[in-house]
Amino acid sequence: MTLAQLKELDEIPVELVEKVRESVLNTFESILGEELRYVGESNGGEPLNGIIGNVNVFNSEYTISLMLAIPKETALFFSEVFIGMELPFESDDMGDLIGEISNILAGDVAANVEKVGFRGQSSLPTATRGSDLTLFMPNKPPMERMKFISEHTEFLLTMVLSESN
Amino acid sequence: MSKIRALIVDDSKIMRSAVKRALNNLMLADFEYVDAKDGEDALGKFNDEIDIMFVDWNMPNMTGVEFSQAVRKQGYDKIPIIMVTAEKSMGKVDKALNEGGADEYITKPFTPDKMNKAISDYFDDDGNIVSGDDGEEEEKGFFKSILNS
Numbered sequence: 001m002t003l004a005q006l007k008e009l010d011e012i013p014v015e016l017v018e019k020v021r022e023s024v025l026n027t028f029e030s031i032l033g034e035e036l037r038y039v040g041e042s043n044g045g046e047p048l049n050g051i052i053g054n055v056n057v058f059n060s061e062y063t064i065s066l067m068l069a070i071p072k073e074t075a076l077f078f079s080e081v082f083i084g085m086e087l088p089f090e091s092d093d094m095g096d097l098i099g100e101i102s103n104i105l106a107g108d109v110a111a112n113v114e115k116v117g118f119r120g121q122s123s124l125p126t127a128t129r130g131s132d133l134t135l136f137m138p139n140k141p142p143m144e145r146m147k148f149i150s151e152h153t154e155f156l157l158t159m160v161l162s163e164s165n
Numbered sequence: 166m167s168k169i170r171a172l173i174v175d176d177s178k179i180m181r182s183a184v185k186r187a188l189n190n191l192m193l194a195d196f197e198y199v200d201a202k203d204g205e206d207a208l209g210k211f212n213d214e215i216d217i218m219f220v221d222w223n224m225p226n227m228t229g230v231e232f233s234q235a236v237r238k239q240g241y242d243k244i245p246i247i248m249v250t251a252e253k254s255m256g257k258v259d260k261a262l263n264e265g266g267a268d269e270y271i272t273k274p275f276t277p278d279k280m281n282k283a284i285s286d287y288f289d290d291d292g293n294i295v296s297g298d299d300g301e302e303e304e305k306g307f308f309k310s311i312l313n314s
Contacts, residue, residue, distance in 0.1 A: 031274050082274075083179060084186070093179060100177040103223065104273045107251030114254055122251070124176075124225060 012142045012161045015116040020159050023108040032081055034150045042147040042156055047132040051075050053102030055125040057110045063164045067135055068102055069156040077152045099125040169194040170214050174207040175221040184219050187280045194292035204232030216294050222250035230265035237266035245287050
């Protein structure tokens with residue numbers, strides 16, 4: 001893939017999307033200890049009352065941005081399975097937890113996309129908490145929105161491919 | 166059973182707690198913990214009394230590999246360094262073990278079993294650290310054989 005090709009792309013190459021989807025399933029099934037299912041693309045629809053974990057996998061040419069949109073109830077369940085107790089949703093620890101989960105996902109994605117020729121490294125994660133959160137991309141880069149559900153959770157992953165700055 | 170002083174280096178407080186909880190549950194030793202939020206902080210807290218270190222890779226200010234390299238350059242060759250990280254590619258494992266001087270590599274999310282397999286050889290039955298032992302070298306050799314295959 002060259003920069004010129006990226007500019008012409010409307011969609012992210014399917015190999016990259018598949019590897020990222022695979023990483024989400026592997027990572028979250030390990031964390032949750034329950035089966036996670038990809039239930040298809042999502043239009044991003046309703047505003048989120050929850051927390052968004054942001055992390056990038058990047059090299060000098062391209063950046064894969066990963067945004068995990070996690071509803072409040074799912075974030076609370078993550079805290080139960082990850083640290084053995086429910087964290088207060090409004091706490092700093094909850095932001096720390098979602099950042100760390102995003103970081104773990106990025107580590108798996110970086111290793112997985114390398115198999116299809118994208119060699120990159122992960123950034124430090126950030127987390128944003130709020131209500132009525134809506135994700136939008138002003139420059140309309142190639143983007144994929146994926147929805148996942150398990151018995152106790154549901155969340156969205158927005159994946160964006162862009163040129164590195 | 167003497168106290169084992171473990172330096173836990175991770176920018177996530179949640180992960181530092183998770184590592185400590187896993188170590189306590191394994192009951193390999195009577196641990197006493199020193200927390201550090203990145204490599205720079207860890208260098209400031211590192212001293213002769215530290216017996217073992219659990220180090221994340223991706224942190225602000227100074228990465229875990231840079232920290233490990235700095236410790237080894239100071240001549241601390243025997244103190245076990247366990248990388249506990251989300252980085253999974255073989256290139257990263259190679260870098261941590263060979264350039265960073267780490268002894269073991271545990272990927273997140275880790276299970277108690279995974280942690281136990283990686284570190285149990287570093288402790289004797291009385292909960293003391295066994296450093297520079299042959300088993301340790303064999304384990305590292307195992308990782309290297311994967312990297313070279």
